[in-house]
Amino acid sequence: MKEPTVLPTYQAKDFKSELKPIWCPGCGDFGVLQAIYRALAAVGRAPHEIAFVSGIGCSSRIPGYTTAYGFNSVHGRALPIAQGIKLANPDLLVLVAGGDGDGFSIGGGHVPHAIRRNIDLTYIVMDNQIYGLTKGQLSPTSPKGLHTVTSDLGSLEEPVNPLLYTLAYGAGFVAQGTPADMAGLADIIEEAIRYPGFSLVNVQSPCVTFGEDDNQVKAHRAAMKPLSSIGHDPTNRIAAMDLAQQYGKALHTGVFFKNPSPPPTYDALVRERQRSLAEKAVPRERLLDMFVQK
Amino acid sequence: MDDLVIGMAGSGGDGIVSAGESLIAAAAYEGYHAMMTKSFGSQVRGGESSCRVRLSTRRVHNPGSTLDVAVALNWEDFLRFGAELPVSGSTVVIYESRTGVAPDKIPLVGVAPKEVFAVPISDIAKQAAGTEKAKNTVVLGLIAGWFGIAREAILRGLRKKFIKKGEELVASNERAFTMGEQWAREHPLQTPRMMDKAASHAGKKMLIDGNDMCAAAAIFSGCQFFGGYPITPSTEIMQFFTREVWKYGGAVLQAEDEIAGVGAALGASIAGKKAMTATSGPGLSLKTEIMGLASIAELPLVIVDVQRGGPSTGLPTKPEQADLFAAAFSAHGDVLRPVLAPTSVADTFDITVEAFNLAEKYQTPVLILSDQEVAQRKETVDPIDTARFTVIDRKLPTEAELKDYHRFKLTEDHVSPISHPGMKGGNYQGAGIEHNESGNPTASGKMHATMNDKRFKKLKPLQRRRDLHRIEGNPSAPLALVAWGSVAGVAKEAFDRAVAEGLDVKLFVPLLVWPIAEEIYRDFFASVKGGIVAELSHQGQLYRMLRMYVDVPAGVTSFCRSGANPIQPLEVVAKLREASMALQTPPQIPSEE
Numbered sequence A: 001m002k003e004p005t006v007l008p009t010y011q012a013k014d015f016k017s018e019l020k021p022i023w024c025p026g027c028g029d030f031g032v033l034q035a036i037y038r039a040l041a042a043v044g045r046a047p048h049e050i051a052f053v054s055g056i057g058c059s060s061r062i063p064g065y066t067t068a069y070g071f072n073s074v075h076g077r078a079l080p081i082a083q084g085i086k087l088a089n090p091d092l093l094v095l096v097a098g099g100d101g102d103g104f105s106i107g108g109g110h111v112p113h114a115i116r117r118n119i120d121l122t123y124i125v126m127d128n129q130i131y132g133l134t135k136g137q138l139s140p141t142s143p144k145g146l147h148t149v150t151s152d153l154g155s156l157e158e159p160v161n162p163l164l165y166t167l168a169y170g171a172g173f174v175a176q177g178t179p180a181d182m183a184g185l186a187d188i189i190e191e192a193i194r195y196p197g198f199s200l201v202n203v204q205s206p207c208v209t210f211g212e213d214d215n216q217v218k219a220h221r222a223a224m225k226p227l228s229s230i231g232h233d234p235t236n237r238i239a240a241m242d243l244a245q246q247y248g249k250a251l252h253t254g255v256f257f258k259n260p261s262p263p264p265t266y267d268a269l270v271r272e273r274q275r276s277l278a279e280k281a282v283p284r285e286r287l288l289d290m291f292v293q294k
Numbered sequence B: 001m002d003d004l005v006i007g008m009a010g011s012g013g014d015g016i017v018s019a020g021e022s023l024i025a026a027a028a029y030e031g032y033h034a035m036m037t038k039s040f041g042s043q044v045r046g047g048e049s050s051c052r053v054r055l056s057t058r059r060v061h062n063p064g065s066t067l068d069v070a071v072a073l074n075w076e077d078f079l080r081f082g083a084e085l086p087v088s089g090s091t092v093v094i095y096e097s098r099t100g101v102a103p104d105k106i107p108l109v110g111v112a113p114k115e116v117f118a119v120p121i122s123d124i125a126k127q128a129a130g131t132e133k134a135k136n137t138v139v140l141g142l143i144a145g146w147f148g149i150a151r152e153a154i155l156r157g158l159r160k161k162f163i164k165k166g167e168e169l170v171a172s173n174e175r176a177f178t179m180g181e182q183w184a185r186e187h188p189l190q191t192p193r194m195m196d197k198a199a200s201h202a203g204k205k206m207l208i209d210g211n212d213m214c215a216a217a218a219i220f221s222g223c224q225f226f227g228g229y230p231i232t233p234s235t236e237i238m239q240f241f242t243r244e245v246w247k248y249g250g251a252v253l254q255a256e257d258e259i260a261g262v263g264a265a266l267g268a269s270i271a272g273k274k275a276m277t278a279t280s281g282p283g284l285s286l287k288t289e290i291m292g293l294a295s296i297a298e299l300p301l302v303i304v305d306v307q308r309g310g311p312s313t314g315l316p317t318k319p320e321q322a323d324l325f326a327a328a329f330s331a332h333g334d335v336l337r338p339v340l341a342p343t344s345v346a347d348t349f350d351i352t353v354e355a356f357n358l359a360e361k362y363q364t365p366v367l368i369l370s371d372q373e374v375a376q377r378k379e380t381v382d383p384i385d386t387a388r389f390t391v392i393d394r395k396l397p398t399e400a401e402l403k404d405y406h407r408f409k410l411t412e413d414h415v416s417p418i419s420h421p422g423m424k425g426g427n428y429q430g431a432g433i434e435h436n437e438s439g440n441p442t443a444s445g446k447m448h449a450t451m452n453d454k455r456f457k458k459l460k461p462l463q464r465r466r467d468l469h470r471i472e473g474n475p476s477a478p479l480a481l482v483a484w485g486s487v488a489g490v491a492k493e494a495f496d497r498a499v500a501e502g503l504d505v506k507l508f509v510p511l512l513v514w515p516i517a518e519e520i521y522r523d524f525f526a527s528v529k530g531g532i533v534a535e536l537s538h539q540g541q542l543y544r545m546l547r548m549y550v551d552v553p554a555g556v557t558s559f560c561r562s563g564a565n566p567i568q569p570l571e572v573v574a575k576l577r578e579a580s581m582a583l584q585t586p587p588q589i590p591s592e593e
């Protein structure tokens, strides 16, 4: 069935706030912000119906540059806060954003649970393989051997693979993009937002100041391989996991996996439970009656 | 007799706690004032268990001290509870004769109770019900027989409890009960001790513990979200929510850890809903960073810390009052976060409603500092007149204010109307970073000072809330007794006894334990020369906090000890006596040269 055409009532600029970004000139996050403006315009929800939560990091500043209700919380805790918002008001569109350190290091413990709960929200990670805000330390996605200020002699650790990890936890929507292809990234974010359930968009968003030279927008443009161009079937989780293993070696962009028959979301189940139990509610002031020894 | 304290111990399978439950339920039904505490060994199942039930025709404020009746199904288990089940010479001791211990050889050191009964409890059970499992019902019969408590109500309760499993089980338990009763009648006490009848409140009293009370009060206050992680002794709060809150359009999230639990609750508050989390010491440590976020982002949030013995895992099932410093101070930066402490199951309702009201009114996290004793003891509570409570909701921006909205607008009362996602025109940037009036980030020292000032000043009126401090006794008394949390119930009894014996003492129980209401304490201490601050912590944390903020008279000292070593009313009275003696200046005897 064809979706009814929605008139574009919002334009990208309606989501742009008056706050001027303070990212380093050339930071990949500028492109991600533009892509988010476009995706939000395409989705067409009013800014005041959007809650945009982030943690701490350069990338976590992003909600402030939008006209949505933004919440720049504490390092690593954006996902739990966002889930609380969505459960309290499922009518809101909830976006979450942050860096690779925020999401896969300090906040790493929250990711599998957000995924298995499957609350309808979109998580955009600006993965620059480095700690930007704190000036260039090792990140959980930094490649093994990387020299940083906290790994002078080269990192001894294997990186986390965000794509493989989220697919393995059962995420219903996993995609990757780069600001080197802003239009493509906007499409991916839009599709993620429209997906009913938890969706992850891992964005290879270069850090111009502390990142590696071969990990910049220009290099991405040359290296990126859209998944559509290699005939990947995004309904095939196993194929997606195969491709995800290339993380850090090849730059695949597009949707790795999208569950063709999304299960009901947690927030929908909550609503259903609330509806079915509403008639059982005694007036609040009579709640204690159940303890009377009759 | 108008007051009776019964302590019982056995091993896990003996059903001793379940006997206690039946007894207190029956007592509540009959209209007695009653209280029950349970205590277990560290095994999850099996192991030793005990309970203590206090029944009275008057209101009681604590679970009582020395036992009037001690029931031991075996001595090893009984003795493991030590100070929790103290026996005196006047305690009636009832024990299982199968233990093979002769009545004059019971293994209690330093006491020789006058009335000791070796009862063939298991044999009676077997004879009456065909199974030793009915031992606990036999015990109920013995107690009803000797002390005349709630016979009909116990039988009624047994029927209710066993009818699901068939008439036969009801009948066999009735036989076990009657035979226990019969045994007691055939072996009368030397000094009969029949309990007075309760004033007739039959079928009106509630029987409830502090955690259920807290959760019910939260839902009464309009709380629609609970996020948390299980931890003894707070988990029953989450469990109540999972049964009830959906009916009120709310939700529960059992999070992956305490940080996520409080984070989700904060999220719900951002979205405009009243929200709470509950935990115990280890979880409180984890929640600290997000509590700070709630302070700077000026978001209403209620956090419950049911204190247990600490630090770290400490004594997970025992009460202590050693989280006061953490509750007040654990935060980086300049933070003022109100802390309220319930003193009983009954006032847990008031405290919880107050916590939500303060959180909403002042847009701040508020901590409820309960403790294992208040949270897990069962108490009879008279029906609560909910009409006397006003439920406060956060101040939302008006249509006009939404036209030019500034989330952190500086106002006369330092509280700014708060919007939430979904409200057109109310869009703002909430953050942990310092912000200006519109919510935009700033690194200005001037703005930081202004906002700190705002966040502190809005809470000023709180420190003048006399209704959050319970003061009793002669206003110009020279002796003071200060206590908070569960120890306040012990202090209340001690205070009544001290006054009865002629000590000129007054009692101070803060329900708001932080910030310290300096003026209220100052007024209270004006006439005071000596006294004690009684609390269950090694350091005497309230005493030390008072010394930070108030001129505590030099004669007021700390009476404190580590958790799980209950403070008894008689000890408090003795301390007051001592303090009184210290105030007496010896008469000047003229010396003859």
Ligand SMILES: Cc1ncc(C[n+]2csc(CCOP(=O)(O)OP(=O)(O)O)c2C)c(N)n1
Pocket: A056, A057, A058, A059, A060, A075, A098, A099, A100, A101, A102, A103, A126, A128, A130, A131, A132, A133, A134, A139
């Ligand atoms: C609890 C806590 N620990 C550490 C920090 C310091 N800190 C802030 S951002 C950050 C990491 C930033 O890296 P990332 O999340 O990848 O984001 P980026 O700046 O690269 O966008 C760290 C360590 C903090 N704010 N809070």
Ligand code: SF4
Pocket: A022, A023, A024, A026, A027, A028, A029, A058, A059, A128, A132, A133, A206, A207, A208, A209, A210
């Ligand atoms: S430090 Fe790196 S991530 Fe941060 S703003 Fe600069 S370029 Fe972007």
